[in-house]
Amino acid sequence: MSTQNSWADPTPAALYAQAVGVFGLGALMAGLVPAVESVLMIPWFCGISFVLIFCAIVQYRNNDLFGGTINLLIGAIFFGSANWMSLLTKFVGLPLGAPVLGILAQGQIPVLVEGYFSIPLIIFIAILGYLGGRLSWMIAAMIWFITLAVVALTVWNFLGQPGIQPGIDGYIINFWANASGWMLLVTGVANLYVGTSVFLLHLTGKMPLPLGKPIFK
Numbered sequence: 001m002s003t004q005n006s007w008a009d010p011t012p013a014a015l016y017a018q019a020v021g022v023f024g025l026g027a028l029m030a031g032l033v034p035a036v037e038s039v040l041m042i043p044w045f046c047g048i049s050f051v052l053i054f055c056a057i058v059q060y061r062n063n064d065l066f067g068g069t070i071n072l073l074i075g076a077i078f079f080g081s082a083n084w085m086s087l088l089t090k091f092v093g094l095p096l097g098a099p100v101l102g103i104l105a106q107g108q109i110p111v112l113v114e115g116y117f118s119i120p121l122i123i124f125i126a127i128l129g130y131l132g133g134r135l136s137w138m139i140a141a142m143i144w145f146i147t148l149a150v151v152a153l154t155v156w157n158f159l160g161q162p163g164i165q166p167g168i169d170g171y172i173i174n175f176w177a178n179a180s181g182w183m184l185l186v187t188g189v190a191n192l193y194v195g196t197s198v199f200l201l202h203l204t205g206k207m208p209l210p211l212g213k214p215i216f217k
Helices: 013-030 034-063 067-076 082-091 110-134 138-157 175-202
Strands: none
Touching: 013 034, 013 067, 013 138, 013 175, 034 067, 034 082, 067 082, 067 110, 067 138, 110 138, 138 175
């Protein structure tokens, strides 16, 4: 495809949007912010989901199958409407806006279903990590960290999502949930690094922040 018919590469915007999302969700799951504040993340997730889906459309138009698939998957599923409902049922309860927290909210929708939904997501993101490793080890690490985060979240779901402390000042206190949160925070740092590296490459023609060599052929 000629450059005249292609759009600008939206990869930096997508990576920055992912960084915003995983920093917010990571802080919640790591137990750094009260669980009740999770409802405030929904409008943020809405914007992030829109950005990632739009970036995916542009990347598909530019024949970037790898980038488009990652951003569509993460934008539509990980930060999409399913995650908004998940946050509401975990920490706010149903009907929407009801002042219900903790275990009472969990009892309204079986949490095991989230674990089963996550299994194909884990497999596919892991495959994308392998493909990213054919580009650079940094890209592979960035994708695999979010894979590990989803694995930890899935274990937490199958355990029944224990450790959600009810009340205004309640935090999530559980090893698997907290481990997932810290992995998400590491993913956010990687998103910022890779996004900045690609952004500077497009602006200056140079890559002052190296991404490392491929680890797979």
